[in-house]
Amino acid sequence: MTNEPPPTLWKMPELLNNLNPEQHAAVTLPNEPALILAGAGSGKTRVLITRIAWLIQQGLASPATILAVTFTNKAAREMMARLQALLPIDTRGMWIGTFHGLCNRMLRAHHRDAGLPATFQILDTADQLSAIKRLMKGLNIDDEKYPAKNLQYFINNAKEQGLRPKDVDATDNFNRKFVELYEAYDQQCQREGVVDFPELLLRCFELLAHNPPLRAHYQARFRHILVDEFQDTNKLQYAWLKMLAGQTNSIFAVGDDDQSIYAFRGANVGNMRDFEQEFNVRHLIKLEQNYRSHGHILDAANQLIANNSRRLGKNLRTDAGHGEPVRVYEATTDTQEAGWIVEEIKALISTGTSRSEVAVLYRSNAQSRTIEHTLVNAGIAYRVYGGLRFFERQEIKHALAYLRLIDNPNDDTAFSRVVNFPTRGIGARSIEQLADAARLYNCSMAAAIPYVAGKAGSSLAGFANLIGKMRAETQQMSLPETVEYVVRASGLSEFYQTEREGQDRLENLQELVNAAAAFVSEEGYGLDTPARSIPLRPGATTAPELVSATDDPNTVVLDAPNFTDPAQNPDTMTPLAGFLSHASLEAGDNQAQAGQEAVQLMTVHAAKGLEFTAVFITGLEEGLFPHENSAMETDGLEEERRLMYVAITRAKERLYLSFAQSRMLHGQTRYNIRSRFFDELPQETLKWLTPKVEAGARWGGRSDNAGYGRDWFARPGYTGPSSSTPVSLPAFANEQRAAESGFRVGQQVFHTKFGEGTITALEGGGTDAKAQVKFKRHGEKWLALAVAKLQAVE
DNA sequence: AAAAAGCTACTTTTT
């Protein structure tokens, strides 16, 4: 990492090389509001990164003037790493991070103005729920009538709309109660010095809104605001961006309305339209050149998404050629579907596809079980996304709770979590007494300990002493030392040593120490930097002083404008606060099993942003995908369709779609019909591996599908794994000719003499084209297409 | 305080 920027060494053509005209246009736009509609696989991240590099290279921006916002830490890290590799300067002068990460950073720097203690803690979703439960218990609220989960949703929703309790207009008694509890909850958080996720954003927004000099400072600084995944922003995030943009700064927003799949958690696609209007966007650039998928896959995606209304409009194209057809399989049961998937995966592997390049996608997590089971039996390594994450494990949360108490003893969530873990004779009754006292004196539980008398009081005092001792002993320790000390002094390590199945947990605790060491090194702290003081950067003579705007209304001293000197870019938090924030804001990997060479199993949501050589989209049934619950929501079906669009566009070369006639769901067998999405795909791109049965014929005249549960190779019309044949498939050649003739395998046809039937095979081309048709009443026959007057039934 | 039994929910999820 050099701190001397040598701009003359940068080679301009290299940066813009290999960009297509649209990408080039986007990267080199003037500093004005711009909306980049970036289709799936269109090189969105590349444009974003090159844009930043270009701005700096051209001298149009200094790193300190850049603010780039992403949704996930992963995306932020990737952006940071790629920029660091691209630019010969220290990229730390830029603010690149998630909305929450950046707001945290700002709130730490201005905690006084924001009305927060320097050591405020961040509640993750689980912490927040337990805080709410504790609140309701204290107020004797009936959890049956007012479920804590609903209140949590209510509060988060209000905050994401920018509404404080006083701003919510409650229409009925029920909502009035919720507003009342919202108010009490906010007071509790304030007293404890904790903030939940939406609070980070709202508090930061209000900080800027209510503090003109501070707002002016940041507006003057962040001349270039770039936003990734703009379609996923919620109302509050949009308002925050708008505030930072002010009248003078430009926002470079990148997004794809067709990939908006998070409306259910507050994402507002409408922000794209609003942005266009409110910012008078003159530069709307569509990135429609796709570098990921073959033609048939893209055609399928394009035609499907065309069924949605109110799109900003976009059509992906590729130079890659048609490629393989999209293969479709109808299974009798979910088990059989899994069996087919595994056979196809085996075939893919045998033709050289890497396991990790194969993904099995499903709409809901419950569907993974059957597939996992079948994969295990077949001895194929796999990896499921979406399990418990590292920082969410109970032993880790326990250890973090001790660390939090050292930093902020008023954090009652942390206090309640470990006051009696490991057990130290402080039972439910003692804790209730303490909670009562805390309520009486309107203070935290830790502060209420002296008010509890008797035996309960003395055991509680013992706990207070323990925390006090930890605080004193760790005063000068580095972060990893602190973590190691706390794990031992809390009794956690001893507890898990004696526990029968504590070995894994013990290892995780050791891993936490490693994580702390890794954090210290990644943040560039010295190894012995005390965990609980704001560190001195190399070269700095005094600790950075954060002068708040209220101390002197005319001065806001933050980080100095000379961004290239790390000493001038002060930290805004202690290593411990940073680490605790990191633990809350980035819960870690959520991969159940490690191992690179494994088939990837995940929900469609989790697959967003990823790509695979071969993709299976499973469970394509009405009620499941599209999900039945989506029918109740406004635009629910359109979001399901976007979800399907996301799923399809994950595939590079091969796409498989499957559904099952019956499926185990919630402990009982359900009978489903195939997803409507099949009818929205271009039929000429589909290759039915099982006969396509028309909706009308489903419950009549079929005698084939019963009794094949075990032997999926015996499915009618199914001729074995499609990949076992070489890539230049004869079958596919047939498909081409079939497309010419207007017919395809699996298609329902009508013959004036033989009646209704299904095409089971096609042969030859042009005038020699023949079709094998299985008629309902007259058996299978070969017919010359030039002679027989076959009519498509569709 | 730990273990066992009973009850209930159940789409998607990052921060």
Place this chain on the structure above:
DNA sequence: GTAGCTTTTT
């Protein structure tokens, strides 16, 4: 079908 939670039992 089953995980997670609460209640009951030891």
